[in-house]
Amino acid sequence: MDNQYTPDEISSKLKFAAKQIKQSDKQIKQAEALDKVAEYLGYKNWSLLHKNLYSKSPEQAGMFVLKIKKHPKLGGLFSDEIDAQAARQEMENWVRKNYSRLVDFAFFDRESENGYAWPSVELNEELQEEFSDQYPYELIEEVAIDLEMNNGPWGIENYGD
Secondary structure, three states: OOOOOOHHHHHHHHHHHHHHHHHHOOOOOHHHHHHHHHHHOOOOOHHHHHHHHHOOOHHHHHHHHHHHHHOOOOHHHHOOOOOHHHHHHHHHHHHHHHOEEHHHHOOEOOOOOOOEOOOOEOHHHHHHHHHOOOOOHHHHHHHHHHHHHHHOOEEOOOOOO
16 A cells, blocks of 8 residues: 555645646636645645645555546656756756856845845746746755755856847
């Protein structure tokens, strides 16, 4: 039986599915997308699904994951895990293509918030915008943190040319 997922992990994956629904239909609100996911699984709305999910025993949660896996629109949420290393590499390459480390081109400025005389970008926000439909929030956040911890802040090297 598949009981390796916690209610938080299941909820996160279902929220990811709702986000994909919202991105495919810009007219729909996030709450409506969440309700649609709940309806796929036989619940009246997201609130009832969420309440029920957190009341499940580990065995029941495993059975719930099996139900999700069998659903034609949600089954991919729990398919074989993504290749995290390949995903990391793809995101890092994208950052290096679109941004530069401030240390490579900006002057130091002790009075600025980021330590440089050039604005930095929020890598997590930029990566989320680009990859949230492909990878989980947590993985994207890890990549952003790793890049910033190991390389410092990043920015757009644009001199108005």
